[in-house]
Every structure is written in structure tokens, then in C-alpha cells.
Amino acid sequence: MAHAPSGTNYLNATKGWKSWLFTLDHKRIGIMYLLSVCIAFGLGGIFALLLRLELLHPGQMLFTAKQYNQLFTLHGAVMVFLFIIPSIPASLGNFILPIQLGAKDVAFPRLNLASLYIYIFGASFCLYSIFSGAVDTGWTFYTPYSTATDTSVISMTLGAFILGFSSILTGLNFIVTIHKLRPKGMTWFRMPLFLWAMYATSVIQVLATPVLAITLLLLILEKTIHVGIFNPALGGDPVLFQHFFWFYSHPAVYIMILPAMGIMSELVTTFCKKNIFGYKYVAFSSIAIAIISFLVWGHHLFVSGQSEYASMLFSLLTFLVAIPSAIKVFNWLVTMYKGSISFEAPFLYFLSFMFLFSIGGFTGIFLGTLSIDVHLHDTYFVVAHFHYVMMGGTVIAFLGGLHYWWPKMFGKMYSEFWARISCLLIFIGFNAVFFTQFILGAKGMPRRYYNYLDQFQPLHAFSTYGTWVLGTGFLIMAVYLIHSLRKGAPAPDNPWGGLTLEWKTTSPPPVENFLVTPEITHDPYDYERAGL
């Protein structure tokens, strides 16, 4: 299977915009998703830069208090619903999952395309609400903020409701693909760990997202016809909204992090040229995280008037999440031991993830502890914690995966030099922004506040400067990635020496993924057998 630069592949097999908009090829759908989530990320990033700019000094700088509330709400809603949730599964997952499995496509290609259009449809509702008064409730839409505000909560929640269906259909498609389209020889324990992670993610997507759907629907009914379920003035219970919301949204956190962990397992084996340490433990820890994820939502309600007994249970269950997460981190670390490590850009993202995710995970333990949470609840500490997990974890892994599979997706190499520079800037910028916020939070700075005491000014300013470094890193990345599409050197079939199936086909792959159906006779990461 030599590389054939003149051969047809999925990119040039058919031409014209129609061949993209009506394609059923999971690879093209993945690329269109990739473009969409990157646009969403850019938009959410701009909101973040603007709101950090407002916080440079106490008092009003650029925006009024209401505009500030809208900015952080839009930043959160766009990043969560339009970017992070679909980011890895729908873009990289769509592209890589069937190839790693050795299948020609996902189980339901038309459903796959439908989920992309549902995503775009939902996204347009969210965009509409941005231009028609935005939303100022925070991305969590807590009642009674959301029932009392005059901003466009209905169109935003309707958008999130529709986006949920896109997420459900993608998850459903992946579960069926993994169950039914595994070729001969691809047993469950020969699957690359990215697939295990995607499987666990998909289970959460299918089982948790409908609860968000009904919650947002009830919220819309509350706002339009006053069903009274969440409105205390009518006898309803606003805390019920929080229960409903977090019953989805906590598992959703694992929808975000599990695929990232899957990418980490791929990166560590490929760049250390070593079999993963404890394959089954890493695989089953994904499933364990998925199961526990459904039982911890109450840790968002420690100070919302939940019973103490319930809080104690939720706190205990929250600590349990640390076990499978730590199994993964330690196994990756041990995999590196005596490996022949090469420090290319994807592996730098792996290292960043290890560092940042560990901090994010540990601070999660602080917040899961009842007495400490009472002090830290709704402070910048929480903001810093979930950014270390969501951005330090998921976004970093997404970027690692993007760099890892970029040559496979487009058949072009990007500039390794600039990739390293940008990774470094992102790492430094990120820590400058968010490590500072741990300190701010511990000192008592509440989250989502427009104004603050003068004593917090130096730390706030430092955090804002960090966003500029971070932004520069992303800007450089956008430039060299786009540049590589036009001017990049052609990518070999297997630039990193990976062993999973996507490296056994051409770069970019042919329409049906493989010219010759690969034979699967051994473990996915068996470098000793491969003689490397």
C-alpha cells in the first residue's frame, strides 16, 4: 500500500459543493463538523477575550453590566453546546472511528449527515439569540433567572435542545457502528482505546442528553405557558431545574473529557513506541467513568438546599470518579517509562494534558469535599477548575488529536516548528489565565461578577494578559494549519509510526477507507511484535 499522490481519495473523488453538502462519507462529514466547531471555538474565544478585557480594571471599561452578563453567558453556551460537546466525537471521531475499526463507514451514514444538519439548524437558533438580545443567565439557564429575564432565553434553549438531538444521533450511530461493523479479527480487546473512549462517550450522549432535552422543553413551557414546574411563585421548585439540568450536564462533562482521554491513549503509544500499560484497565476505566458520571450530579447542589445526607452521598460518589481517572493517568505515565519518546507537536499536547488535567482533576477533589466547597462554591476557583479540565483537558487533547491526524485527514504536513511554538504559547497562556484564577477564587473572588474589589486588580490583570498570549498561540496555529493545506509537504501514509488501522491506509484515505481490507491479527499497540 504505497503512497499514491496521483490516486483518488475521499477529497478529490467527487467535486463541487453539492458533493460535499449531500455526501454520506463519514470523512467529509467529519471535516464539515471540524470546520463548524472551529468557527464556534473562534466565536467563543472572542467572547472570552472581550470579557477578560472588561475585567482588566474594576468598574466599567467597555461593556455595561448587562452586556458583561451576556458575554459570559454566550461564551459558556457557545463553548459548551457548539464547541466542546461535538468537538472530538463529531469531527475527529467521525473521521477516525470507522477507519480505526476497519469499517467502510458508520452504521447509518444518512443519519450522520442529518446530525450535521441538525447541528447547523440548532446553531443558527443560538446565533439568532445572540443577535436578538443575547442571554444573560449563564449557560446553565438556572431558574428563576431564566424565567424572569427578558433576554432571548427561548431561542437559545431551543437551540441547545436541537443540538442535543444531533449529539444523540451521533452517539447512537457510533454505538451501533462499534457493535455491528467490526470486521473479522477486530475483537473488543483489539480495538484501539480511542474507540473504547468513544463508545463510553456515546453511551452517555444517548442516555443523558434526552434529560436535557426535556428539561429545556419544560423551561420553555415554563416561560411561555407558565406550567409552574420551576416557578416558586406558582408553587414550583427552582431546585428541581438544577437537578434536571445537572443530571444531564454532569455526565456531559464526561462527554467532553472521555474522547480526550481516548486521544491521549493513542498519542502516548504512538510517540513512545510502546504498548499501552494495562490495556484492559484503561478500556474499562472509560466505562467506569461513564457509569459513575450518572451518579454525581448532586455535587453541583451542595449549597442549593439539598439534604445533607444526599450531599454526603454525592460527595462520596464524586470521589469515586478520581479512581478510574487516576488509573488512566498513571497508566499513561507508566507507558512512557522506557519508551523511545519523540517530542513532536502531538506529544507536546499529550504532556500538556497530563500536567493540566492532573491539576484540574485534583482541584475537583477539593470541590467535591463538602466543607471546602461551601467556601469555594461559585468563586473563580470553580471557574479555574473546570477550565483546567475542559480546556486543559479536552481542548488540549482535541488539538493533540488534530495535529496527530491532520496529515491523515488532508494529506499535508504542517510546520513542526510553528506547531511547537504555538503549543508552548498556549500552555503558558493557559496557565497564566487560569492558575491565577485559582488564587483569586481561594481569596474569595466570586464568579460571574462584573465588578470587584481593588485588591484583586493585579491578579485579574495578570489573568487578562494571559488571554492575549493564549490568543496569539491560537492565531499562529490557524495560520500554519491553513498554510499547510496549500503549501504543506505531502504527508506519508504513516508519519508518526502508528500501528492502528488509520495508518495502514493512504493519506488522505480512499473513499471506502481501505484499498485492501486490512487483516487484524494482534493487539492495536503491539510494537514489540512490529519490531520497532
Added chain:
Amino acid sequence: MKDNIPVIEHHVAHHFDTAEQEFSAAKLGMWLFLAQEILFFSGVFVAYVIFRYLYPDAFLEGGKHLSWQLGALNTVFLIASSFTMVMGVRSAQVNKRKASINYLIATFMFALGFMCVKAIEYSQKIEHGYLPARWFFGEGASDKLHIFFGVYFAATGLHGLHVLVGMGLIAWLIYRSIKGEFHSEYYTPLEMVGLYWHLVDLVWIFLFPLLYLVG
């Protein structure tokens, strides 16, 4: 007993090896979809449980404002429609196309009957002012009656929407059956809509006693 109308061959999609693989994939996908449907409805059921616990009087009284006779009639309609649905699928599996089409039409008619009764019930409630809080002007002993009707309309409204979607799907099946697409070799859509329809039936089986029979 085979109908002598030519059947349309079904071609397995390119990424499947066999028709069995394709069928079992569709079936697993449908079961997953039903799982998410159950979780979707779970929100309304949880709301029911919580508000019945908080305001038992409102729920006892609310149940009395509903006509259990009409509810029972609708229950009969849906159970009968589930039976005709099963027979429709079975008939296609043994190549009795005419019977299959007739059973599907019967299913559609039962569903239509359900929606008509629903319309009668809704209009009675609206007439008496038993609406969600925004338009509530009904008279009742409990001051939280509007919550019961909020839950009632949310639950039965969502269920009704599912019945409407089901009717659309059944109409589509009738159309495809007439074209001769379903036979012993290929009946996947029939089977899948059948599964969906049983779920819609099942949700009602729970809603009926919870809403109508608590009083």
C-alpha cells in the same frame, strides 16, 4: 396465499456485508433510540412524582376532573393499535401484503381515534379553564390545581406529539407497502416503526393510571 404483485428487491447498503448485519444494526439503533425516548419522558414522570408528593390534594382533585371513561377508551384504542401493528409486521414477514396493508390502515385509524378523543378531552379542559397557570381560571378546592394541569398538559401533549409522529410514520409505511417494498426478505422499517409504536403505547399505559385513576 401470496399476493402476485411484483416485489421491489432491497439492496444492502455498501458498508454492510450482509442483509442480516444491516437488519441487526437497524434494530440495535432503534432500541438505543427508544432508550433515549424513555429518558426523555422520564423528566415529566419525575416532575409528576415530585409535585404529587408536594401537593397530594391537587393531584387527587385533578384526577377527578379528568374523564376516566375517555382515558380508558383511549387505552383500548392504543392497545388495539399495538396488536394490529404486530399483525401488520407479521403479515409482511410471511408475504401477505394485502393483510399487512389493512392492518397498518387499522393501526392508523386507531391512532386517529386516540387523537380525536384527545381533542375532545382537551377542549373540555380548555372550556372549564383547567389550563396551565398562564390561562388557568378553573375552580377547584386545591390552590395548586394549575400545577397538576401543567404536568397533565406537558405529559399528554408530548405523548400526543409522539402519536402524531407515529401516524406520519405509519402513513409512510402504508405508502411503501403499496409500492411492494416489504416482504419476507426485507421489512426493517415496518419492524422499527412497530417498536416505536409499542413504546408510545407503553408510555400511555403509565400515564393513564397516574393521571386519570389516582382520584
